[in-house]
Amino acid sequence: MQIKIFAPRRLVLATHIFELGWDKLLLPEGSECVVDMSNCTYGEPMGMILFAVTCRNLIKRHPSVTFKIRTAPNSFRSYASHVGFFKYIGFDLGNAPNTATGSRTYTPIRTFSIPKIKELAGEVPVGKYLTKFSTELSEVLCQAGNGDIFDLFEYCFREVMRNAVEHGAGRNLVVFGQHWEAKGDAEIVIYDDGVGIAETLYDNEYIDCNNGREALKFAILPGISGVSRDERFSQDEMWGNSGFGLYVTSRFCAEYGSFRMISGDDALTFSRGTQSEHKWALPGTFVQMRFSVQASSSQIARINQIIEEGKLEFSSILGDYPIQPSAASKLLASHFEKEHVI
Ligand SMILES: Nc1ncnc2c1ncn2[C@@H]1O[C@H](COP(=O)(O)OP(=O)(O)OP(=O)(O)O)[C@@H](O)[C@H]1O
Ligand SMILES: [Mg+2]
Secondary structure, three states, X not given: OEEEEEOOOEEOOHHHHHOOOOOOOOOOOOOEEEEEOOOOOEEOHHHHHHXXXXXXXXXXHOOOOEEEEEOOOOHHHHHHHHHOHHHHHOOOOOOOOOOOOOOOOEOOOEEEEHHHHXXXXXXXXXXXXXXXXXXXXXXXXXXXXXXXXXXXXXXXXXXXXXXXXXXXOOOEEEEEEEEEOOOOEEEEEEEEOOOOHHHHHOOOOOEOOOOHHHHHHHHOOOOOOOOOHHHHHOOOOOOOOOOOHHHHHHHHHHHHEEEEEEEEOEEEEEEOOXXXXXXXXXXXXXXXXXXXXXXXXXXXXXXXXXXXXXXHHHHHHHOOOOEOHHHHHHHHHHHOEEEEEO
16 A cells, blocks of 8 residues: 655745644555655755654654655755755665765754764763864854854854753754855754753752743743752863853844744744744754844854843842742743744
8 A cells, every 4th residue: 555645845834844744644554655755846954854853753653664755856856865864864865964065055964873972972071072063064054164153153053962962861963054145044953852851841940840831931041951950060160051052042043033942842933032832742852043144143242241141130030939930931021022822
């Protein structure tokens, strides 16, 4: 028995991937499933990685089903083949992830084994160890090894990759970036198949977190970390967890573009002053950072300002200990106007 399932025409919007419902699809034992991508003409990092992860999970859940891919000879297929998209899903088409050299406009899809990173880092703090990859990825995207644009890309890659390794407890990390020079926009996406953000925050001594949606909001507050206070005392001074990574990246990206987290059963998006929430289910943690390169790279000093503002906010949060979700919402409201809840 052959079943055909169709990919969206464009792999751009998260809703188009979640509306497919492939996370709940049950295929008959022993059948053949054709993933038809022949109408697909365009893809961006978020859409491509969300689609690839969805397909990988579908394939994993159906060991007795034979999966085939159908594509059309168009520019999307060339690009996707080059960056390692089809092989990342598990189809024998194009390059394997990590093999292309990348270009001024994109990195190849990069995959990492989280246990391997931890093993290779050894005594070196994971954050420090990862800088060699965040530096390399940033260099590919901006074709420079220094300067404001380089610093900005490196910071975004590093902070979110660190989180995947330091907190996610998963096995796989995937990273993909694109820099549209003509438009002046960049997008970086990072996904890990770990426990998700909520799991790491339920036991936090400072906050009273009860569900996934609250967890995402707590995670972006300054000073809120899933790492316990005791553990934080024993961490490396420079690379220990202060609970600022997501606070800074989310605020910075939201000011110059958008920031999105999808983890467990919830998603939270900040985009130029508005906040939206979605009921999207994805095991692990997915982060999308998109920003205007020109506007943001001239404002790199803003990162330090955001950190200073965060320190002040942290002291006001602790005045309300244990922090209730309402305190979180109050803080968010000072930066973002609530748009809609889905
Ligand atoms: N990929 C992830 N998987 C699981 N939990 C995560 C992930 N990313 C973030 N978190 C949770 O969100 C918290 C806040 O993350 P954030 O980056 O802001 O702070 P931190 O990593 O604890 O400290 P810092 O970034 O300052 O080193 C983390 O401590 C962790 O509990
Ligand atoms: Mg962090």
